[in-house]
Amino acid sequence: MTATHRVDAARRPATPTGRHLRAIALNDRAGDLPGGPALAVFARAFTAAVRLRFRPDTPLIAVAGSVAAAARRHAALALPVREAEMLIREALGEAAPTAGISATQAMVVHMVMFAALVDELALTDDEIDELIADAEVS
Amino acid sequence: MITTRAGELVLTSLREETRAAIGDLPVPARLLREVFAVAVRRCFAGRDPREITGYVRDLLLRRGARPDGAEARESEAVIRSVLGEPELVAGIPDQHRTAIMIVVITDLARTEATGSDAALFEALVEHAELRVARFDPPPNGRPWTRKRPR
Numbered sequence: 001m002t003a004t005h006r007v008d009a010a011r012r013p014a015t016p017t018g019r020h021l022r023a024i025a026l027n028d029r030a031g032d033l034p035g036g037p038a039l040a041v042f043a044r045a046f047t048a049a050v051r052l053r054f055r056p057d058t059p060l061i062a063v064a065g066s067v068a069a070a071a072r073r074h075a076a077l078a079l080p081v082r083e084a085e086m087l088i089r090e091a092l093g094e095a096a097p098t099a100g101i102s103a104t105q106a107m108v109v110h111m112v113m114f115a116a117l118v119d120e121l122a123l124t125d126d127e128i129d130e131l132i133a134d135a136e137v138s
Numbered sequence: 139m140i141t142t143r144a145g146e147l148v149l150t151s152l153r154e155e156t157r158a159a160i161g162d163l164p165v166p167a168r169l170l171r172e173v174f175a176v177a178v179r180r181c182f183a184g185r186d187p188r189e190i191t192g193y194v195r196d197l198l199l200r201r202g203a204r205p206d207g208a209e210a211r212e213s214e215a216v217i218r219s220v221l222g223e224p225e226l227v228a229g230i231p232d233q234h235r236t237a238i239m240i241v242v243i244t245d246l247a248r249t250e251a252t253g254s255d256a257a258l259f260e261a262l263v264e265h266a267e268l269r270v271a272r273f274d275p276p277p278n279g280r281p282w283t284r285k286r287p288r
Contacts, residue, residue, distance in 0.1 A: 060187040061223070068225055082211040082226060096191065097210035 011133040017041040018132045025115045025128050039103075042110035044135035049117040050091040052131075063088050070116035077112055084109045144169045145263045152259045155244050157236045167236060168274070172266035174239040175220040177246050182221060190217050197245050213238050 013019045016034040018041055023030040054063060063085055071079040083105050089096035101109075118128050140146055144166040150159035151170065160166040182190060194213045198205040215226035216238045227235060247258045 064223055064226070081228065082215050086211055094188070094191075095206075097195070097206040097214070099204065099207040 012129050013132045013136060015041065015136050018045075018136045021045055021111065021114060021132055022128060024111055025118050025132075026125065027115075039107055039110075041132070041135045042107060042114070044138055045132050046087075046110035046114045047091040048131050048135060049114050049121075050088050053117045053121055054088065054092055056092045056094070058092070060085075060089075066116060066120060067113070070112050073116065074112050077108055079108060079112050080105045084113055088113065140260060140263055140267070142169070142267055145267050148173060148266075149259055149263050151240055152244055152247075152263075153256070155240060157233065157240055160236065162233075167232070169263070169266055169270055170236060170239055171220075172270050172274075173262050174216075174243055176262055176265050176269065177243045178217050178220050181246050182217065187218055187221070190214050193217075197242070200245075201241070213242065217242060 013022045017039060020030050020034055021042060022028075053066070064081075067079070067081050067084045067088070070084070071081050080101075083098070083101045086096040086098045087101070087106065087109050090098050118131070123131070140149060142165075144163075147159045147163065147166040148170050151157055151166075152173075160170060182193075191210075191214055194210050194217070195205040197213070198210055203209055212227075212230050212234065215223075215230065216235055219225075219227045230238075243259075243262070244255070247255050247262070
């Protein structure tokens with residue numbers, strides 16, 4: 001992603017889930033959390049953000065550093081750090097131990113780490129919109 | 139030669155592969171953490187931490203445990219905690235950390251040792267006793283060593 005990255009301005013989050021995730025990433029008022037299968041949007045957006053931020057051979061200390069920083073920044077949300085690192089590594093294609101991670105834990109990881117990673121990447125609002133819109137349709 | 143009572147209790151725990159001998163005693167627990175740090179650093183220091191994921195998976199499979207769940211995540215976290223990532227073990231109860239340490243130490247001794255387990259356990263405990271005495275003396279200033287009988 002570069003400063004000249006072009007984004008189709010018409011592509012905005014179109015679902016309540018996507019708009020919720022956008023609000024979290026932009027530190028806006030998010031309202032009630034949508035439920036049900038729509039939460040898969042969180043997982044897809046998280047995977048996209050992970051793959052933008054890290055390469056598959058990224059040193060684990062860098063991954064753990066991002067997770068630790070997110071946990072400190074969003075201390076009230078009790079980010080499960082071990083689960084977060086393993087979900088990131090799985091998104092990068094690694095056979096990481098992710099069995100038994102509850103749906104609630106996974107959702108917290110997807111939301112918090114999406115917001116943290118797009119912040120680390122310094123994405124523009126339009127770029128964040130594009131990531132979320134892609135996650136809504138894929 | 140093991141020089142402390144804590145060392146003897148740690149050695150018993152390693153031989154029996156349970157934390158029963160150590161229980162909740164703070165001094166043996168501290169010594170066990172040092173034994174664990176010595177064993178892990180001598181096997182994994184300088185290696186890619188992803189090798190630890192593979193090691194833990196193999197370890198749990200050998201023990202007939204699920205290799206991809208919470209036990210795997212917690213075991214990897216406990217190992218990496220002595221390789222410079224102490225924050226990874228937040229939320230893992232002390233007793234469970236101790237149990238993981240004993241399993242890993244005994245497994246590393248079996249897979250890495252060229253001599254007998256017993257001799258390696260003693261060498262690890264001796265090494266850890268020295269490190270604790272050197273780098274982490276007790277708050278009352280007294281040495282960890284037992285009084286010699288008169």
